[in-house]
Amino acid sequence: MADDTLSWMNELTAEMEERRKKIELGGGEARLKKQHDAGKQSARERIVTLLDEDSFVELGVFTEHLGGDMMEGISAPGEGVVTGYGTLKGRTVFVFSQDFTVLGGSLGKMHGQKIAQVMDLAVKTGAPIIGLNDSAGARIQEGVDSLSGYGEVFYRNAIYSGVVPQISAILGPCAGGAVYSPAMTDFILMAKGTSYMFITGPEVIKSVTKEDVSFEELGGADVHNRKSGVAHLECEGDAGVLEKIRELLDFLPQSAKEKPPFRKTKDKDDRETPELLTIVHPDQRRPYPMHDVIKTVVDEGHFLEIQPDFAKNIIVGYAHLGGQAVGIVANNPRNMAGTLNIDASDKASRFIRTCDCFNIPIVTLVDVTGFMPGVAQEHAGIIRHGAKMLYAYAEASVPKITLIVRKSYGGAYLAMNSRDMGADVVLAWPTGAVAVMGAEGAANIIYRKEINGSKSPEATRKTKIDEYKKKFDNPYWAAGRGYIDDVIDPKDTRKHLIRHLRMLEHKHEERPYKKHGNIPL
Ligand code: HXC
Numbered sequence: 001m002a003d004d005t006l007s008w009m010n011e012l013t014a015e016m017e018e019r020r021k022k023i024e025l026g027g028g029e030a031r032l033k034k035q036h037d038a039g040k041q042s043a044r045e046r047i048v049t050l051l052d053e054d055s056f057v058e059l060g061v062f063t064e065h066l067g068g069d070m071m072e073g074i075s076a077p078g079e080g081v082v083t084g085y086g087t088l089k090g091r092t093v094f095v096f097s098q099d100f101t102v103l104g105g106s107l108g109k110m111h112g113q114k115i116a117q118v119m120d121l122a123v124k125t126g127a128p129i130i131g132l133n134d135s136a137g138a139r140i141q142e143g144v145d146s147l148s149g150y151g152e153v154f155y156r157n158a159i160y161s162g163v164v165p166q167i168s169a170i171l172g173p174c175a176g177g178a179v180y181s182p183a184m185t186d187f188i189l190m191a192k193g194t195s196y197m198f199i200t201g202p203e204v205i206k207s208v209t210k211e212d213v214s215f216e217e218l219g220g221a222d223v224h225n226r227k228s229g230v231a232h233l234e235c236e237g238d239a240g241v242l243e244k245i246r247e248l249l250d251f252l253p254q255s256a257k258e259k260p261p262f263r264k265t266k267d268k269d270d271r272e273t274p275e276l277l278t279i280v281h282p283d284q285r286r287p288y289p290m291h292d293v294i295k296t297v298v299d300e301g302h303f304l305e306i307q308p309d310f311a312k313n314i315i316v317g318y319a320h321l322g323g324q325a326v327g328i329v330a331n332n333p334r335n336m337a338g339t340l341n342i343d344a345s346d347k348a349s350r351f352i353r354t355c356d357c358f359n360i361p362i363v364t365l366v367d368v369t370g371f372m373p374g375v376a377q378e379h380a381g382i383i384r385h386g387a388k389m390l391y392a393y394a395e396a397s398v399p400k401i402t403l404i405v406r407k408s409y410g411g412a413y414l415a416m417n418s419r420d421m422g423a424d425v426v427l428a429w430p431t432g433a434v435a436v437m438g439a440e441g442a443a444n445i446i447y448r449k450e451i452n453g454s455k456s457p458e459a460t461r462k463t464k465i466d467e468y469k470k471k472f473d474n475p476y477w478a479a480g481r482g483y484i485d486d487v488i489d490p491k492d493t494r495k496h497l498i499r500h501l502r503m504l505e506h507k508h509e510e511r512p513y514k515k516h517g518n519i520p521l
Pocket of ligand 1: 102104105138141177178180200
């Protein structure tokens with residue numbers, strides 16, 4: 001009897017193993033080879049690359065598709081998506097990885113439900129959710145059921161936004177719903193040359209608008225990282241994307257209820273930064289590398305820039321200061337003289353809100369003449385877009401420190417987190433200057449009559465510009481009125497920033513009751 005039981009059990013176990021193996025093969029050897037030949041990893045290989053060794057635990061392993069007329073006779077192992085959880089640098093994360101070898105990774109009702117399940121668990125347990133997207137969008141054969149599957153995912157993308165970090169890797173041709181779900185997440189990382197995002201592909205575009213466009217030109221990593229601003233990072237292949245996600249998580253907490261992890265550093269809190277005295281030129285018009293300013297100040301010079309190739313006139317990214325994760329927003333005098341335009345406003349506002357969601361203090365480095373003038377910008381709605389920055393900074397209740405590196409003029413002074421917009425601490429270097437506008441423009445307006453009426457207008461103009469500069473082109477006028485807390489020696493920048501961050505560690509700021517604010521979109 002005991003032998004019978006054992007052999008029966010063995011049979012059942014063998015059947016289970018066989019079923020599992022079939023599922024693990026996905027769309028089969030031939031399609032897997034195609035995937036590898038295209039330079040892409042399989043859905044399961046990607047999970048192994050992303051997570052700590054042997055840490056992945058799969059869920060929904062034997063899930064099957066919903067059926068229906070058009071799905072009859074079609075097999076979809078694992079429903080075309082591998083879902084579960086594991087650890088990343090020892091921290092729990094939830095993952096879904098779409099399998100392009102199974103019906104092009106298309107999303108059917110049960111595929112959507114598998115993703116929704118891990119999203120729910122991520123929120124219930126307070127852990128990030130990472131989506132590895134490689135999908136042709138809604139599964140055509142399932143009709144409205146596949147749209148419903150997407151609805152389940154979209155709904156959660158929205159209501160879980162700001163609850164736990166949501167990160168999207170784009171690792172293949174992603175179409176339709178496969179791009180709208182990532183678009184609602186906090187970060188999108190794309191693999192160079194093998195990933196695409198579009199709502200309709202080149203064929204549909206050709207039939208509708210007669211435009212001839214390649215996959216790459218339509219929605220490659222280059223397009224979305226440089227032109228559209230849809231993506232946040234462009235990486236070398238699958239491995240590059242997955243490695244970057246591991247790095248990104250160093251700056252993010254498990255959920256909105258926690259703080260980002262503290263990172264031990266050998267870099268001393270009071271390390272002097274005399275290099276800064278030679279990087280920044282006191283002449284307000286001379287460009288300099290703001291990236292070098294950031295790298296000089298932060299722990300071990302490590303700065304993870306977000307959207308480095310989009311709206312280069314503003315720099316945003318993550319670093320650590322004395323072990324504490326911070327988000328940095330800085331004008332870039334090397335690009336469009338650091339002025340704020342529509343794209344820069346969108347980029348910075350989104351970044352500020354991401355920091356605020358996840359308890360990441362914001363350090364703002366200011367060197368800005370103003371918002372970008374021009375008919376094109378006005379007609380494209382710079383008022384609406386620029387307002388996002390004002391809104392985002394004011395709304396953010398995380399610790400906010402502003403350092404006025406050089407000029408800070410007009411509306412952009414306010415939009416770069418001035419005292420009145422809620423900065424907790426405002427510092428300036430002796431090169432800092434706060435005014436309504438630059439000296440030339442100001443003198444031309446307020447002394448126009450005197451300049452035009454004088455015997456030598458050019459000499460008078462120069463005198464008036466110098467007078468204005470003397471008065472406003474320094475940090476002391478603003479400091480005298482309490483808009484700047486201290487003017488500091490650039491070589492002590494790191495020390496000051498870390499001290500203020502420590503002071504602000506337990507900052508708590510309540511806002512008046514509301515359902516939610518209404519940011520201009
Ligand atoms: C079901 C699909 C599919 C789909 C592709 N396949 N798209 N199956 N539903 N949407 C299948 C193919 O039949 C093929 O099966 C396999 O996946 C691989 O597809 P290929 O075309 O051979 O691959 P490739 O040449 O690499 O082209 C990939 C692609 C292309 C660019 C993604 O397949 C494509 O354009 N698909 C349609 C994209 C699309 O329009 N999706 C619907 C979007 S609407 P075999 O058996 O041969 O391996 C949508 C609405 C959501 O998503 C709501 C939005 C708000």
